Each structure stands twice: as C-alpha cells, then as structure tokens.
Amino acid sequence: MRWGTPWPGAEPARRCEQAGAVAFCAGEFADHSAYVTAAEMAGATDTALIGPGIAYAFARSPFVHAASVRQLDRAAPGRVFLGLGAGTARMNRDWFGVDSSHPAPRMRELVTCIRALLDAENGERIRFAGDYYRIDADIRAPVLGRIDVPILLGAFNIHMLRTAGEVADGVLGHGLFTDRWWDEVVDPNLRTGAGRAGRDASALRRWGWVITAVDDEDPQRAIDDAKRQIAFYLTVRTYDSLVELHGWQDETAAIRADFAAGRDPRGLGRHVSEEMLWAMAVCGDAEQAGEMLARRRRLPDIGFLSPPGFLVSPRRRKHYVEQIINTFGRIGAVL
Template identity: 35%
Template sequence: MTIPALHFQPWGETLQEQLDAARRAEAAGAAVVWAPELHRSAPVTAAALAARTATIGVGTGIALAFARSPFLTALSALDLDELSGGRLRLGLGTGVQRLNEDWHGVTWSRPVTRLRETVTAIRLVIAGAHTGEPIDFEGSAVRLRVRGYRRPYPPVRPAIPVYLAGVGPAMTALAGEIGDGWISHELCSPSYLASHVLPRLGAKEGFEVVVSACCAIDADPAQARAAAAGVVGFYASVRTYADLFAFHDLADEQQRVIEAFRGGLPADGLAGAVAPAMVDRLTLAGTPDQVAARIAEYGGLAGAIKLSPPTHGLPPSRIRALQQQILRLIEELSR
C-alpha cells in the first residue's frame, strides 16, 4: 500500500493534553505536527510543540498572514526555527474578510496580491535580519523599510519553507507559484484534488501538497460517520463551499444543511442535517481498515495527509477517543 506521509493536528482540552498528543504522534511515526490558529495562537502553540518534541516537523497550520506584520511573522518564524532545530514549516493563510475586519481590525483588500507581497516581505526579513543590511520592499499593499537593525542571532538556515492555504482558484494558483507547499481545508477528496487543485498548483519540484482530512475511526462505521458529520455540516452551512459540494453531486444535500442552519440550528449542531453520502465522499470515516484504504487513495496525488479528529458538536471525551484511534492508525501505517 502506497500512502502519503502522515501528518497530525493534535487536539487537547488543555494545552498540556495537546502537547501529550503531539509526543504520542512523534512516537507513532507521524512526520509533522501542525498548530492551528483559532482557539489558540498558532506561533505560541507551535513553540510549545517544538519544545516538547525532538525530531518531528512542526508547522503553523495555519497562522493568519494579515493579523500580524510581516516583520513580526518573520521574527516568530526565526524563533520557532531556532527552538525546533530547523523543523519549522511556516503555514500561512488569509482568513476570511469578516474575521480580518471584525476580529483583528485589519483592512481587507486584494487578498491574493497582499499575500504575495506579505510572503515576499517575510522572506526578506528571514534572509537578511542578521546581516545588518537595509531591508526594503515596496509593494502595492505591503511596505517594508528597515534601517539600523541587526538581529544578533544567526539563523538556523537561510530560508524557512512557507506553506500557503488556499481554497479558491486564484489563491491555490498563488500557493503553487510562490509557496513551498499547499495546505487544504478539511474536506478535500482525491477526485477534487486531482481535477480542481493539482492543475492550479502546477508541478514545481520539491513542492509539498498537504491534504487536511477530518478523520473519524470507529469499529462501527455508522458511529464514525456520525462523529464526522458535524464537521461536514459546518462547512456545508457556508456558501463559499458550494462548488465543492456541487462537484461531488451534493448540492441538494448542502441546501438542506443551509436550510437547517437558517432555521435556527447552530453551526456546531448541524450533524443531524448531514446526509451519509456527504460524510462518505468528503471525510475519512469508518473502521481502521476502511480509513487506511481511503488514505491510500491519495497516494500519487498528495505528498502528505494531515489527520485530525472531528470536534464540531462532540464532547471532549468523544474527541479524545477519536484522536486515540488516529494515533493507533498512524502507528500501524508507519511500521
């Protein structure tokens, strides 16, 4: 069985539990652990993950690119790379307009152009902050003019790999053009990856395609589907993903979820409105053997698959049990 590299996004009701899960993933054979940014700060979590692990790669998956200045993001990346001994993958994404404007007070305009210029500025700082030479960049959305500054610590390496999250065609194409890797959202089937994503990414040497996957493993396939349904319901309630559901012949099923959402169900409570076909086509849900077979379907398409347990609408005890099943499968597949 040919499978992609196995990455893992650890969950924890506390940060300590999240770190313990990352250590277990390292011991099981996972290649990278990723720190998301929503309920916690991705750089802070990544720093803790780097300090508590020894060999596994550590990524921010994903850090918001516009909520921090490119200079601060670059310094954080340099610190994290030093702390991890050169194991960092800097994962960046734009987030959506409402999040940037209402949560972070950041002006939203031309996100593709701004992300391109943000990555350029970050790379300039990473490459030159220790030299004392001026650092200049003048874009249409990002400006950087650094004088009289030298970071008095040598970098671990001259460049840090930058992975970009992208959903739409323009952002996905940008990732393929300027990134060292691409990270998907949690619903990305092999067929969608092959037909809609890979042609836009291109075939740049050394570029890593990382598929994020909602993974629910249970001896009872019906229980696995029920656990994963909440994640599918969350995405289905958002019109942005209409093309994804339509591609999988799930437009009518998505509409029923949207109607349930408009009828008063919360975004975390839509599992009951999700048809089984939606879960089967868009998540890795089933017995250990079924999920292993689904992972193998990404062989030759993705360089890595980032597994994470479903969380939407589930109590901590259930999430914890699902995470343990993922760790067992990683260990089994890594032998």
C-alpha cells in the same frame, strides 16, 4: 501519504511520534494562538515537523510572522514550517480590525516580505515597496542570517492557489478537499502560478487536513461525528465551487436551511451522503477507515489526521487521537 495530526498535547504527541507521525500543526481562534501552540510543540517533540497550520496571515505584520518563525527555528532547528491563511473578509474586518481587500495579491506581497526577512543576512538592509506593504528595515543587531522555513498557504480558490504556486512552497489543503479537487483545481492552478514565476510546480508541497474519526467500539458515532463536521464546513459559501464540481447542491442546500433555521445542529450530518462522506473523510472502525484511505487516489503528501471538532467534546477528541495512534501506528508512517 505520511501522516501527522493537529497538536494533541505533549504526551499524546510523543506517542504519535513513536507511532510514525512526521508532523504537527496548529490552528488558531479567539482563545488560542498558532504561534504559542507551535512553541509548545517545539519543546515537546524531537523529530516531527512543527508549525502554524494555519496562522491568520493579515492579522500580523510580515515582521511579526518572521520574528515568530525565527524564534521557533531556534527551538526546533530545521523542523519548522509556516502555514498562512487569509481568513474571511468578515473576520479580518470585524475581529482583527485589518484590511483584507484583494487577498491574493496581498498574500503575495506578505509572503515576499516574510521571505525577505527570513533570507536576510546580518547587516543586510531589507527593502520592499508594494501596494499593501512597505518595508525599509535596517536591523543593526546580529540576529538575522538565512533560515530555510517552508511557507505554505491555506489556499482554496483559484487565485490563492495560483499565488501559492507563484511565491509559496506549497499548499495546506482543507479537510473538504477531494481527489477531484486536488486533480482538477489544485494542481492546475498551482502549475499556472508556478509557470508565471518560472518555478517547478512538481517541487511544491501538497499537504492537507484529513477529517478522521476512527472508533472500533462505536463506529457509528465516529461516522456521525465526521458527517456533522463536513456539514458544518459546508454551511460556509466559500466552498460552493467544490460543491458544484461534485453536484452536491441539494445536500448542501438542506444543510444550510437547517442551520439557518436554528434546528438541532446535531442533525446536520443526516444531509451528508455516503458519496460525500467517502470523498472527504476517514471514519468508522479501523477496517472501514483503511478501506476509505485505500479508495482515495489523491491524499496529501503529509496528511494531518484531524478529529472532528464541531460538537465534539475535548474528551472525545482525545479518544480519537488515541484511535489514530493505534490505527495508523499499525499501518506505518507511509500509507
């Protein structure tokens, strides 16, 4: 596994690059845009790959995605990737005010349109007519020209994974992805999608987030933060199929009962078993973190080592980034 991190800021990122980080990604929420953050990355890095990881796909038109990527590519030529995620139906409806019905076929069309806009040569008319998008763009300015920007999908369920195999350049896996999930769900469905399109599934990128909390001075706190992050993710029913694959229904039910009852959220992590922790996180002191990495059979090709964010202060997250630099800089760029 080569490693990177979610964007930690300009100064820590420079030291991450020096320590061997090969990529940075940017999520987004109500107070930060993945594209604005990616622009900051472009100006503050020299060699690492940069990009949204993920940007909300349906909140923007194909044109806006493609124009943003083109501008990023001018600032960091050859280093840009685009990670797209569907988001939840509620977020799309209530936050973004857009239709997200039939997300997998909608994503297929969106990626196809973005690709057409990124592949277009100057003077080329861009046409697409589908069920969700219609484009007839005759852009009479010398601003186009083909650029090679990988598009990865934040895919979890089988339909989106097959879509990634069919039209995208790979997947950007969730921090909950386990070895079994990569082996038994991700890979088979990527192959199915790729087969539909006559593509080579082995050429697809398999990147992903890795929940990472390392602290030699207070390893138990790091473990607790990692457990709490896993528990928070599992409050969402989207991940039920992963829970069922591993037989973690009882632990997840206890997490959701406490969460629904409004009990102290800091206690949610007590329901996360050691089996769950070792399957989904890298945490504790540097020695244990190394052992947890060594036990994983299916780490992402590029793993974005992600400090927990749920009930973790910005100061504490910065501390975890420092620990990532110290720990993984010693191990090297390839783990």
